[in-house]
Amino acid sequence: MAGSQATERQAREVASESRPGADWEPVIVAFLCNWCSYAGADSAGTGRMVQPANVRIIRVPCSGRVNPRFIVRAFQRGADGVLVSGCHPGDCHYSTGNFYARRRLLVLKSYLEYLGIDPRRFETHWCSASEGQKWADIVRSISETVKALGPAQTLAGL
Amino acid sequence: MPRKLDVKTLGQAQGALRAEARRLLTDGTVSVFLGHEEGWDGLPVAFFAATPEEAGRLVWNPLVAFNLAKYLLDRLAGEEKVGIVVNGCGSLALDRILKDHRFPRERLYVVGIPCTGLLDPEKVLALPDEERERVLEGGEAGEDLYLKRCGWCDAPNPVVYDTLIGDPVPDEPVAQEYPRVVELEAMTPEERFEHFKGLYEKCIRCFACRNVCPACNCRECSLDQWEPLWMGRSTGASEQLMYHFIRAFDVAGRCIRCGECERVCSVGIPLMELNDKFLKDISELFGVKRPHVPADIEPLGQFALEDPDLEGAV
Structure with missing residues (x-):
């Protein structure tokens, strides 16, 4: 299974990156919808806005595509924080995808907290294609929050 | 009662x-x-x-x-x-x-x-x-x-x-309460984490809870899939966590609160602690009074414009 070997290797790389130290930097996995937030992140980049390099972006068709398992898996494989961002409610490219996502992620957030995972490590945002500045702010704020919290060892080290 | x-x-x-x-x-x-x-x-x-x-x-x-x-x-x-x-x-x-x-x-x-x-x-x-x-x-x-x-x-x-067969019995409404969930919620996150970790470590993944569950009725169970491999085949608390997360989340909003999963568990894991949390959240967040009674559209299969927003929520 070449695919799963590659996944294991990536997981090890992510895990080794998040080993604590003086110059420790958190690893944050971001699931961005193709239509708004990914383009928003792109516009932050082309606008040359300064943002921390802690966020690893995974592009998904819609925030409704984000299976809650992705988020738990990211934590298991060594992510210190997870971010999901989609179009603003009402602006979904597929009309209603982010409304479904909102319900699901609302329940998920409460559940992660219940399982003993700090809820500040998981954030959901709505960011449109033109909101490059907002994206930069989101990245800055979550990076600072997660850095202050320290490495998330709980799930990965279970 | x-x-x-x-x-x-x-x-x-x-x-x-x-x-x-x-x-x-x-x-x-x-x-x-x-x-x-x-x-x-x-x-x-x-x-x-x-x-x-x-x-x-x-x-x-x-x-x-x-x-x-x-x-x-x-x-x-x-x-x-x-x-x-x-x-x-x-x-x-x-x-x-x-x-x-x-x-x-x-x-x-x-x-x-x-x-x-x-x-x-x-x-x-x-x-x-x-x-x-x-x-x-x-x-x-x-x-x-x-x-x-x-x-x-x-x-x-x-x-x-x-x-x-026979006459209907008196059917008085029973307020749905989740005392164990409330108890767990009052603990610190660290205590809760240790508590659940103990449960995952006990699990032998016999799948009895999945097999007995009337809500776990998919044609193909994602836990049996090889591609994508949602849950690793190795045993250990980490994979058991994934197993219990998948099982509980997939029946969230569809669980009928029969507690069979807990009854058939071969190692005595109180699985309703996981299921009840979803029932409680769904009733509180989306105002579903009897979340365990099957509805035409399940609570997580629909949405309302006035659902609480979670942008940046901490």
């Missing part, structure tokens, strides 16, 4: 059930009737009666705890009509399968029996012989002998049926 066992009515119901099943099998309304028969150790086991004579083997007593609805999935192939007997919670399980469009209603003939409470078979079996007789024949059961779900049951009468 646990309901009072009524042995006399149960006996009459068993007679009426056998007669009804015999009638259905004789006049060809159904080609097979799904009920319980007595197993080798005295506990009821699932039983497909295929001839009028076999209908005489059907039993109805306070130990028919497990719901039969999931056995219908074994009869998906073919066109034959299937008869099934359900009590209150059994009918919720059946309704779950029907609302999930997993078995056609036209191929079903449902015999409903109002429920006066069920006993935990394991606990009854563990009693000394004399006491067990007193419980089963005299109906003198202490509150601790009842199934946990009888404590929060608000559907003693079947919600789906074609024929009802």
